[in-house]
């Protein structure tokens with residue numbers, strides 16, 4: 001894994017690397033089944049296009065669906 005990729009994993013708490021897919025996923029989607037019909041990257045398919053990954057990560061992180069699921073995940077941990 002390149003240095004930039006490792007930095008994404010430490011700075012983006014909801015991002016997880018899959019060895020089998022050799023790509024990254026959104027952990028909220030993995031655990032809670034986020035359903036964003038506009039954003040399949042990071043959810044239904046891992047992102048392994050490292051030259052464009054930052055764009056996918058930023059877009060997904062700013063999406064309404066991801067924000068809602070992150071809120072649910074944080075509240076689950078509080079309970």
Ligand SMILES: [Zn+2]
Nearest residue numbers: 026028029066
């Ligand atoms: Zn997400």
